[in-house]
Amino acid sequence: MQLEEIRKIIADRDVRTVIIAGTDAAGVLRGKRLTVPYFFHAAEDGVSFASFILGTTTMDEVLPGLFDTGIPDVNGVLDLSTFRLAPWEPNTAIVLMDWVTATGEPHPLCPRSMLKKKVAEAAAMGYRESASIELEFYLLPIPISEIRLGRWTAIEPGSKDIHCYSIFEGHFWEPVIGKLRDCFPEEIEGCLPEWGQGQFEVNLHHSDAVKMADTSIMLKLATKQLAAQAGAAATFMAKWREDLSGNSGHIHLSLRDAATGDAVFYDAQNPLKLSDTFRNFVAGNLDVFGPSMLFYAPNVNSYKRLQSMTFAGTTRNWAVDNRTTGLRAINQSPKKTRLEIRMGGADLNPYYAMSIGIGAGLRGIRLGLTPPPAASGNAYDDAVEKVPQSLAAAIALAKDDQAIREVLSPEVVDNALRIANFELGVFQSTVTDLERRRYMETV
Numbered sequence: 001m002q003l004e005e006i007r008k009i010i011a012d013r014d015v016r017t018v019i020i021a022g023t024d025a026a027g028v029l030r031g032k033r034l035t036v037p038y039f040f041h042a043a044e045d046g047v048s049f050a051s052f053i054l055g056t057t058t059m060d061e062v063l064p065g066l067f068d069t070g071i072p073d074v075n076g077v078l079d080l081s082t083f084r085l086a087p088w089e090p091n092t093a094i095v096l097m098d099w100v101t102a103t104g105e106p107h108p109l110c111p112r113s114m115l116k117k118k119v120a121e122a123a124a125m126g127y128r129e130s131a132s133i134e135l136e137f138y139l140l141p142i143p144i145s146e147i148r149l150g151r152w153t154a155i156e157p158g159s160k161d162i163h164c165y166s167i168f169e170g171h172f173w174e175p176v177i178g179k180l181r182d183c184f185p186e187e188i189e190g191c192l193p194e195w196g197q198g199q200f201e202v203n204l205h206h207s208d209a210v211k212m213a214d215t216s217i218m219l220k221l222a223t224k225q226l227a228a229q230a231g232a233a234a235t236f237m238a239k240w241r242e243d244l245s246g247n248s249g250h251i252h253l254s255l256r257d258a259a260t261g262d263a264v265f266y267d268a269q270n271p272l273k274l275s276d277t278f279r280n281f282v283a284g285n286l287d288v289f290g291p292s293m294l295f296y297a298p299n300v301n302s303y304k305r306l307q308s309m310t311f312a313g314t315t316r317n318w319a320v321d322n323r324t325t326g327l328r329a330i331n332q333s334p335k336k337t338r339l340e341i342r343m344g345g346a347d348l349n350p351y352y353a354m355s356i357g358i359g360a361g362l363r364g365i366r367l368g369l370t371p372p373p374a375a376s377g378n379a380y381d382d383a384v385e386k387v388p389q390s391l392a393a394a395i396a397l398a399k400d401d402q403a404i405r406e407v408l409s410p411e412v413v414d415n416a417l418r419i420a421n422f423e424l425g426v427f428q429s430t431v432t433d434l435e436r437r438r439y440m441e442t443v
Contacts, residue, residue, distance in 0.1 A: 001080050001081055001083050002080075003040070003043060003080065006043075006080065006083050007040075009083075009085070009093070010036055010093065013085060013091075013093075014091055015036060015085070015091055015092065015093045016035075016036060016091040016092070017033050017034070017035070017036075017089070017091060017092045017093075018033070018034045018035075018036060018039040018092070018093045018094070018095060019031060019032075019033050019034075019086060019089075019092060019093070019094040019095070020032055020034060020039070020042060020047060020076060020078055020094075020095055020096075020097055021094065021095075021096060021097065022076055022096060022097040022098065022099055022110070022112065023111050023112065023217055023349060023351060024053050024054055024056070024111075025054060025055065025109065025111065025349065025352075025415060025416060025419055026057070026058050026298065026299075026349060026419075027111070027217060027347075027348065027349030027350065027351070027352075028058055029217060029218075029221055030049070030053045031049075031076065031097065032047065033092075034047075039095075042078060043078050043080060046075045046076055046077045046078065046097075046100070047075070047076045047078075047097075048073040048074070048075055048076075049073065049074055049075075049076055050071055050073065050074075051069070051071060051072055051073060051074040051107075052066055052071055053074075054074060054099060054107065054109040054110070054415070055109065055415055055418065055419065056419070057419055057422060057423055057426075061422065061426075063418060063419070063422050064422075072102065073102070074099050074100070074101070074107055075099070075100045075101070075102070075104075076097035076098070076099060076100075077097055077098050077099075077100050078095050078096075078097050079095065079096055079097065079098060080095060082094075082095050082096040082214055083095040086183075086218075086222070087182065087183050088179070088183055088221075088222040088225045088226050088229075089225065094218065096112070096214055096217075096218075097112075098110055098112050098113050098116075099112075099113065108409065108411040108412070109411060109412060109415050111349055111351035111352050111355075112210065112213070112214075112351050114351060114352065114355045114408060114409070114412060115209055115210055115213055115351045115352075115354055115355045115358075116210055117355075118209070118354075118355045118358040118359045118362070119208070119209055119210060119358070121358075121359065121362055122255065122358060122362060123258060125362060125365065125366075126257065126258050126259065127255040127256065127257065127258055127264065127362075128208075128255070128256045128257075128258045128261075129208065129209050129253065129254070129255055129256075129358055130206045130207070130208065130209075130253070130254045130255075130256065130338075131206060131207065131208070131209040131212040131213075131251065131252065131253050131254075131354055131357075131358075132203075132204055132205065132206040132207075132212060132251075132252040133204055133212060133213075133216050133249060133250065133251050133252070133350060133354075134201055134202070134203050134204070134248065134249070134250045134252075135201065135202050135204075135216060135219065135220070135236065135247075135249055135346050136194050136196075136199060136200065136201045136236075136246075136247040136248050136249070136346050137199070137200060137202075137220075137223060137234050137235060137236045137247055137346060138157070138158065138196065138198050138199050138200075138234065138235050138240055138244075138247065139158050139173055139176060139198050139200060139227055139232055139233075139234055140155055140157070140158060140198065140227075140232060140233040140234070140235065140240075141156070141158050141198070141232055142155050142232065142233055143228075143231050143232070143233070144224075144227070144228040144232070144233040147233055153433065155241075157196070157197035157198040157241070157244060158173070158197060158198020158199075159172075159197045159198050160197065161197065162195055162196065162197060162245075163193050164192075164193060164194055164195045165192050165193065166193050169193045170191070170192065170193050170200075173193075173200065175230055176223075176226050176227055176230050176232065176234075177191050177200060179226050180202070180219070180222060180223055180226055183219075183222050183226075184204075184215065184218075184219060184222070186205070187204050187205055187207075187215045187219070188202055188203070188204060188205070188219075189203040189204065189205045190202075190203045191203075194245065195245045195311065196244045196245035197244060199244070199245055199247070202219065202223075204216060204219070206252065206254075209253075209354045209358060212350070212354070213350040213351045213354055216350045217350060217351075220236055223236075235247075236346040236347055237299075237301055237346075237347055238297065238299065238301050238302040238304065238305040238345035238346065238347045239301055239302075239304040239305040239345075242304065245310065245311070246304070246305030246306075246307075246310065246312060246345060247305070247345055247346035247347070248305070248311070248312065248342070248344065248345060248346060249344040249345055249346040249347070249348050249350070249353070250313075250340055250341065250342050250344065251340070251341040251344060251350075251353055251354060251357055252330075252338045252339070252340050252341075253281075253338060253339050253341070253354070253357050253358060253361065254337060254338035254339070255277070255281070255361075262334075263334040263335060263337055264277045264278075265277060265278040265281070265331075265337040265338065265339070266278075266331065266333070266334040266337040272320050272329070272331060272374060273331045273337070274320075274329060274331055274337070277365060278329070278337070278339070279370060279371050280361075280364040280365040280367075280368060280369055280370070281339060281361035281362075281364055281365060282318050282327055282329070282339060282361075282364070282371045283364045283369035283370050283371040284360040284361045284362065284363045284364020284365065284367070284369055285327060285339070285341065285356075285357060285360045285361055285364065286316055286317075286318065286327065286371055286372075287360065287363070287364060287369055287403055288356065288360045288401070288403050288404050288407055289316040289326065289343075289385065289387075290316070290385065290387075290388060290394075290397040290398075290401075291394075291397045291398040291401040291403065291404035292343075292356045292360065292398075292404060292407075293343065293387055293388055293394045293397065293398075294394045294395065294397070294398040294404075294413075294416050294417070294420060295348065295349065295352045295353055295356055295408075295416065296341070296343045296344035296345070296348055296353055296356070297343065297344070297345055297347075297348070297387070297391075297394065298347065298348060298349065298391075298416070298420065299347055299391065299423065300390075300391045300423060300424065300427045301347070302345050302347055302391070303387075303388070303389060303390050303391060303394075305345050306343070306345075306387045306389075308380045308386075309380055311323060312342070312343075313325065313326040313327070313328075313341070313342025313343040313344075313387075314326065314343070314380065314386055314387045315375075315379055315380060315382055315384050315385075315386055315387075316384045316385035316386070316387075317372070317375045317379050317382050317384050318371060318372075318374060318375065319374045319375040319376060319379055320374060322375065322376070322379060323342070324375075324377075324378050324379040324380050325342070325375050325379045326341075326342055326343050326387070327339060327340070327341060327342065328340040328342055329374070339357070339361070341353075341357050343387060352408070352412070352416075355407070355408060356404075356407055356408065359407040359408065360403075360407045363403070363406060363407055391420055391423065391424050392424055394420070395417060395420050395421060395424065398413060398416070398417060399417060
């Protein structure tokens with residue numbers, strides 16, 4: 001989008017504030033709200049930020065070694081192609097940024113730049129990628145102001161029972177969900193109550209991978225703000241209550257021939273109608289199954305969602321149209337053939353998660369990797385590797401793994417390990433309400 005076109009939109013729609021934002025390692029949007037005049041300055045020169053935001057936790061803790069860096073600036077360069085109205089705020093637009101170094105190079109810890117790198121890698125191999133994501137979240141019937149003041153427990157879910165796909169149940173939340181669809185009319189395919197009390201899922205229409213990650217990160221922001229405006233709260237945390245269904249972030253990926261546009265995952269002559277390219281792609285993702293969980297499940301809480309027999313992908317296997325495997329192949333037609341990665345939670349960073357899915361698949365194609373036979377039936381019971389049971393176990397798998405460093409980069413993996421180790425230390429040293437409940441009177 002050209003600046004003159006943006007000027008016209010701003011004038012016609014009475015835009016007074018422009019949000020500029022980019023994600024940190026956790027997928028949290030960081031940025032500023034700018035006046036319109038300063039936005040046009042920023043569009044030319046970028047905006048400087050303290051670089052600690054790319055290597056800290058969701059709570060902005062000072063990690064060891066931070067001050068040794070001198071905390072130089074990182075520059076946010078606006079990607080004007082992402083400019084759009086932000087109707088979840090009055091008279092506001094939003095534009096996303098890439099993080100760059102002082103010399104103008106993509107910052108090695110920029111999640112969006114990493115995904116762009118994987119897209120370029122696919123193009124160099126003759127492919128054009130397509131991606132989609134399904135995001136689950138809970139709408140909680142409690143003002144966000146109460147949660148921000150410390151009410152994290154004794155919150156009842158939004159409904160008493162499970163009403164998956166129920167049109168009637170969805171009606172009660174239309175004041176929030178309907179407005180969310182209005183904010184993303186071209187991107188949202190559908191919304192539905194999910195397999196949890198007060199849980200919803202949003203299906204996003206497929207697009208190129210960077211646009212899909214951009215949309216999903218803005219959708220999360222809009223969902224939270226619309227819920228707050230309605231006197232409620234929205235959470236994408238992987239498991240907000242131990243007795244309720246977890247929030248998934250399932251990723252769908254496919255490749256096409258960049259020159260012809262033909263689908264390359266479908267082959268009617270092959271068993272299961274899946275091409276050798278698809279099998280290589282699946283095998284590449286299976287090859288980094290364990291180490292990749294540091295990114296598909298980046299938080300301590302993430303692993304409480306990953307339970308057998310709960311619709312979560314917990315096994316290192318694959319099958320056709322089978323939701324009990326970690327990787328699900330969908331082969332309905334050439335156009336619709338794709339790989340669904342089911343391990344991730346809604347708390348993942350979509351830029352890194354899609355980078356792994358695409359990058360691991362491309363690595364599988366380059367190396368000619370072959371997958372094991374497709375699973376069948378209840379694949380939760382298969383005698384295969386399972387997801388790590390904790391963040392500590394995920395750290396151990398990724399710590400010395402070279403394949404995940406080839407798929408992403410050593411800098412990104414080491415930064416994720418640094419943050420995860422700090423996060424783990426916080427939880428290991430904190431006394432919880434559950435501990436007080438179990439031991440204060442009884443021991």
